[in-house]
Amino acid sequence: MNHSLDKILTIKLASLPTPLDEAKALAEKIGLSKLFIKRDDLTGLAGGGNKARKLEYDFAEIINGDYDVVLTAGGIQSNHARMTAAAARKLGLDVKLVLGGPDFEIPKGNLLLDVLFNAEIRYLIDDDANSSLESEMKKWADELSNEGRKPFVIPIGGSTALGALGYVKAMEEISTQLENDNVQIIIGVGSCGTFAGTILGSKIFIPDARVIGISVSRTSDAIKRRTKELINESASLINYKIDNEISIECYDNYHEEYGIITETGKQAIDLAANLEGILLDPIYTGKVMAGLIDLTSKKVIDKNIPVVFIHTGGMPIIFSFENELSDKINCVKIYK
């Protein structure tokens, strides 16, 4: 064994392993010989998603360090914030969220779930810049420390080197589900932790895999820089020596702007729903599927090599886009 991943403490939050399902109709439509969907939307924890795997590492540190309140931050529809709030409640901890984005009247989607978890929220109107959210969170953590509390701050997206190990472990899981290691793995990239873990984990457990990231917010250059840092930090946590320079493949032309729905993303959501009965979301996974469709049509993705689409979750977001997603409603109202 050339790494010490199994020595790192975790706390069980996710329902694992998640299935790796073949999506034949979608593969045919896109023009792929084989498409598998790794169902990390089914990790459990208040609706599922990729963050459950990361939080298993962060919360082990929180519980062992005797912290009594957890803080994190994100956009109005942050899946990470929702799942952090759920994990905190499951483990009997207090939880505070700094969120930002457009003003709202009625909480919807993930924000509604944050409310159900009784998370105390500070909301930055029209400002979801990472720097603003992080500084508000630091201010709040300082206030709590001054009151004698012991706060633990999880950075935006949970993208720490420790959290990224959740996806190193996920690659070990996928390697046991695959018949052949020669695959193309496609995954969404926001704060880079999931991507970093996927690249490092595939290097260790699925060395023949090609990992392709689709940005939902940042430029490819920014992603490459941050992902490289995280890969190196995560590798050193598990005493893994990276021998060759790791190359990072990432595309940033499928998101337009963070948090909005795109036309191609919407088409991808429709396809997955209609052909596979699978729900993608407008901010993350719909855009990743749009990227997969386009990159396959442009032959950047090799149609003859099986593709593994990591479904990172995000389903609650659908319920905050009811206007944009309900235009093709086919319903006759019958009055009696």
Ligand SMILES: Cc1ncc(COP(=O)(O)O)c(C=O)c1O
């Ligand atoms: C559904 C979903 N997919 C993908 C991502 C991207 O993960 P990361 O922030 O680790 O890059 C996120 C992050 O919020 C997410 O919620």
